[in-house]
Amino acid sequence: MKSDVTQTRRLPKYRQAAEYIENLINKGSLKPGDAIPSLRTLASTLGIGLNTVRDAYWDLERRGIIITLPQSGHYVRSREKALKPSTTAISHPTEVSLCRIYDQHVNRVKSGASAALSIVQLDSQLWPSWKSMVRWAGQLPGISEQRLLEYAMAPGLPVLQKALARQFSLWGLAVEPETILITGGCNEAISLTLGLLCKPGDVVVVESPLYFAFLSLLKHLDVQIIEIPNHPETGLNLDILEFVLSRQPVRAVLCSPNFSNPLGCLMPEDHKLRLIKLARQYNTLIVEDDIYGDLPHRGSRPKPLKAFDLEDRVIYCSSCSKTIAPGLRVGWIINKAYFDALAARKTMMNLASSTPSQAMLAGFLESRSYDRYLRRIRRIISGNCNAIRQVILREFPQGTAVSSPQGGLALWAELPREVDCGYLYDRAIREDILLAPGMLFTVNAGLSSCLRINIGVWNPRVEAVLIRVGALAREIAATTTGAH
């Protein structure tokens, strides 16, 4: 047995261990639902370290081959369809149109329908408590409490700029605090940025699928967009991007290299370097949305594109809405070249962001508990992700493929082609269940059988809703198949 692992020298050990298990499954020795050997057993069988086996099982799990049940063990997953990378792109500039349910969806979100599956958001029970936030804000060094009610004019509250800069330096982004422009959330960061950069008719390249609020913004700006497919694992397809950039001037590329919403893909560092190079070569700018960057499901915090950006071509936008609390409405922009123009725009728009909110975030970061907090919520999100994938694979129509996100707060399910998720949306809304169907995430018609599902909240109530959605989808699948 030991020879199996030691002789195949090409693969890293953990991959060899993973292949060993895969072979057992492929030969039929292990069947769907079977328990696979414990970490300890396999380590001893193969004569390798526990950590190597752990890495192997993580790899198998990420690829949808096994599933880990907390306090139980590892099991062979029912054979599932993998999410296929799409290569269809809208490679010609297109006007932005919003799908038929766009406004309805936004209004339903506001109305507080059962939106736990639809809005991508961390369970509010996991956030720091209001009382802690208030206490931290009041304890900021060198700031009187009354100062917390005064203007914190753009670029923002200095103590927050400093706390953010320190945090960024921990994962490889070196910035001077005073060059961080505080905004009213990541949406405001991106709307200020694109509003500054774009004239009507300009071409903006975006990822596909794309977070839908950006479509509304791009439509408002009256720009033309080109959608480039995101690979489910590595993000933006850079070959297609290069092809597009070589054909016409592009004002900006809007993308989210770390755990893009909704796919959760992570652009590898060599791709990030190539993307920067392409931006220089074709003289365009990159608007980076890093709002999910702090939420890898495993491993360390990936560097943002901005960390590789020596020429200041990246305008970095992020916020604390996905990691800490969206109600604060605090985000930020980092870019030196456009700093003054963006600060002037922020001043013109609303002078400043809420000082209490800025102080609460600064206080939390200063309390030095953010890293511990992040470790905890990452673990929970990763657990939710596994559990929700399992329910989808069990309850949704046969042939449903689900993304294996490397981070972030979303799962992306691709239902069988005959299930129109627009119709599923209509059916679910009658039961006061709000869904985020694929059509929200594109201007083309290609994602009609897809669904984005939030993994930030998971409890028996949400599970019941998800199971109900699965039943509705199966009904639709059955009806549609029957009708053919």
Place this chain on the structure above:
Amino acid sequence: MKSDVTQTRRLPKYRQAAEYIENLINKGSLKPGDAIPSLRTLASTLGIGLNTVRDAYWDLERRGIIITLPQSGHYVRSREKALKPSTTAISHPTEVSLCRIYDQHVNRVKSGASAALSIVQLDSQLWPSWKSMVRWAGQLPGISEQRLLEYAMAPGLPVLQKALARQFSLWGLAVEPETILITGGCNEAISLTLGLLCKPGDVVVVESPLYFAFLSLLKHLDVQIIEIPNHPETGLNLDILEFVLSRQPVRAVLCSPNFSNPLGCLMPEDHKLRLIKLARQYNTLIVEDDIYGDLPHRGSRPKPLKAFDLEDRVIYCSSCSKTIAPGLRVGWIINKAYFDALAARKTMMNLASSTPSQAMLAGFLESRSYDRYLRRIRRIISGNCNAIRQVILREFPQGTAVSSPQGGLALWAELPREVDCGYLYDRAIREDILLAPGMLFTVNAGLSSCLRINIGVWNPRVEAVLIRVGALAREIAATTTGAH
């Protein structure tokens, strides 16, 4: 003596009493600096009530004839020049240009130079305390503390909408809570509104002098503006406005009928009715900025224009930045016709305003202490106003005229024509004193000898700064006069 008052039947009694004192001054019986009879003495002399004499002295003070020193008495003021209503208007549409110091001024405000005279803002010592704000927010009925960190999506936090609607109903503005759109301050309210209404090249009518941040916004929107002079007492000159409206289509009139910044004038109710009528007749919209409406120096809270608006032609904008605390960044818009479009724009721009901020304001209003609070700060502002006027009249060059604002947080001083307040600004900034010279408030060259002065903060330190500014202005006056 008694016959003097009772025989002149045409004038109200308090005016007759005021004339009695004026006559004594005009005949030379009372000289500048002399004490005038106490309230009690004059009441007994003329056989009228104490309140009537109080009204008479208020009238004399408002007209700059006497001055009241707290805990001392009433004195004849040195003969001062009255602020003359201007009738010059830019009656043809003009592109917006910002004066040479615009950017510098904005940046200096941010840098925290000695700006107590320059920024129009209430002393932060008078605001509710941070601790009270936090406590009130936490006590909001039916809202868990954790809810205070969640999104309060546009249109806004319902408990704040309700509290505002109740407050508005107290002074004659009846609105349904759910039609109040919460924004990130009054600036955001107005930038959302004008951004929605205006295309490049549209004509917008504004007051002159005009709060300078709006000039920056109007320039950004690439509209043409027409400046209509504000009368120091009654606001917008409606004859000129009608002339302008009859000559070309006007997209919107941006004005502040209650205590316009910087003049502090109050549009009488019959003017408000006429303004509404003009808007209907010439088919235009009115963007009303009511941010100072809660700050009359005397008498009751004036109704906003919106209270007379039966056809929904007024888009009402305001905030708590001048009355409670600017750092909250909470404002609001009221207009039914444009509600959906404005809410969509707010959502696109930044989704929502800070929930902690909205909750703090709602909590303060719900605590029912706002009215008492307002009475207190109005009294203080009115006292500041008198004291600051006196210092200006004493310390500034001979011939300086000062506004007699009926409300709000600003004084407007018109120095002798030979004093260029742009030059005064340059001189003062060398001593780290930030001023707001007239050129900031117009696109024409007509206000070069004017200065806006904040009356929200008054203490010995600010007084010393004001005296120093007076000395600089006198130096400039002397030099300029000498050179001729």
